[in-house]
Amino acid sequence: MIRKWRVYSLFLLLTLVLAGCGEPYLSTLRPVGEVADKQFFLTVLSTLIMVLVVIVVSIIFFYVIIKFKRSKVGEDTIPKQVEGNRNLEITWTAIPILLLIILVVPVVAYTLELGDTSAMDKKKRDPEKTLVVNVRASLYWWEFEYPDYGIVTSQELIVPTDQKVYFKLKASDVKHSFWIPSAGGKIDTNTDNENKFYLTFDSKRTKDAGEYFYGKCAELCGPSHALMDFKVKTLSQDEFLGWTKKMTDYKKPASTSDLALEGEKLFKEKNCLSCHAVEPGDERPEAARTAPNLATFGERTKVAGIKDMNKENVKAWLKDPESFKPGNKMTGTYPKLNDSEADALYEYLKGLKIQ
Template sequence: MFKKWRLMSLFAILALVLTGCGGEPFLSTLKPAGEVAEKQYYLMILSTLIMVVVVLVVSFIFIFVILKYRRSRLGNDHMPKQIEGSHKLEILWTVIPIILLLILAVPVVSDTFDLGKTKAMDKKNRDPEKTLVVNVRASLYWWEFEYPDYGIVTSQELVVPTDKRVYFKLKASDIKHSFWVPAVGGKIDTNTENENKFYLTFDDKKSKDAGGYFYGKCAELCGPSHALMDFKVKAVSKDQFQKWVNDMKHYKSKPKTDLAVQGEKLFKEKNCLSCHATQPNDNRAEAARTAPNLATFGERTRVAGVKDFNDQNIKAWLKDPESIKPGNKMTGTYPALNEQEIDALTEYLKGLKSKK
């Protein structure tokens, strides 16, 4: 009896945990926000349905047989009808699973091929307004997004137009990571030895429901800060996207206060510039891009991908990045900063924006 209760409470907890999965439109696989996520969602529903039907039918037969053929009902000497080698039954229980597998296999295979259709991105004279390509590069523990057609590099926050396919070319700079925007689709591995390709679409209405931002994650265990390797996807209308591209192409950010000017100077003196670019038209070799591009840092919603964007968190990051993301590649690479230097750097970084 006691054992049963233990089992029951386990199931109760499991049910509670699972209800957590339904959740937020910016993060939930169960609230698909685009063509790809929808396809993946319906495949999930279909396979679950088939499994449920099989479990129900088998359970029903099981219980029926237990009840109907009890010894107390039929007596000790009852000998049931022998069905060994029955053609009818053999055919039945071979054909039914085959049919179920076919129902599952046809949409899975056809969707898999559909979702892998990336030819459009390799066309020679591709029009970026029709077929947008973004190069994604994953590094311990941050993300870089390059728009090769526009000569723009950003990091941590991916900006995309809604209601059209956005094509991604993905790789990793150090070890294997995996690109995943749960509400929109994926995941797909980012490897060091080859590039993967796929596309996603970001539904306009659903992205508004999600507050304009989807959450992205690294989905491949990559080290102590793997769970903190988050990014954001800002999904905007096509017009807004073109405006953003234009702002980024004509990027000019000048420090506005004395403190910010001081910060800019420190940014050079303290070695920051050796890793971080502060211009979006960053045309260094890819391998030389060793840290997040900070050109639009002042427009971020998060610091280092995980902390709310405010002065306190920027300062905490500059003071001791290790306390926020263990094992990150910035820790210990620059001389210790005093309070005043941190204030100045914070002021300067906050002013880095594409919009005037």
């Protein structure tokens, strides 16, 4: 029995230790913008109120146990009864009400403030001041559309700093949930309606995150739910405008080697173009965009959003997507590839970059 408790204690300690593992900017405890700051404040406030209540109740509990210990007051002693005491009744009714008011007032105020997305619904809006990003979630990838610029990307969200970025969200298959822990959220993506909200990204704090920080799906959506993440890259407002210009002026890079030309031919023969676009100005209707846009595939840092970008991982993904993301829709949609075909496709795909 003692050995079992030792094992249980070890697993409990291991759980507490592992709970602190992960990417540094995959945490709500390191806010990088106004929205995250307010949500963090509410988290701290509610935690402090709960801790205060636990401390007070615990002090009263142990005080009563010690003061009225049977061996101290005797077997037949009955402590003074305070049932119906008006002053006590008022006290322990007023205190919870006061604590609720302290918590409710900022919660309601922030809910109304953070829920104001009226700026994105104006017929005439300046995209440089009111940026709108349409987010579409699918099993198990993310699409980001910048409607004012005619740009569609996948798996990597590019946003400017020091301004509100408005999001319009929906799902194409099952319910998902869009969440950038360090920036704020989360909010569901549904198939039957659109949700809206905004986030902000502080230029000083996002620099500490490095080149990217992370977003996740926060709604259990299938066997590869845990692998449905995306990268968030922040740029200054001038850099962001430069990025949009490069994307809108995009010219498909020419394949420069025989192997890349063979890969481009295979890409067409295997009907990859029926699902994947290779240009950021994807003019197909939303329903036709059934797979990630590959226009910037050669610039990505991850394969399928989870593996490091290198030849070995790309070839492994092309040959057996199921081994990376179980249940993904790419599995079984094209014939098996041999090594030479995978080499050719890799050579072609790595050349898909913004000029």
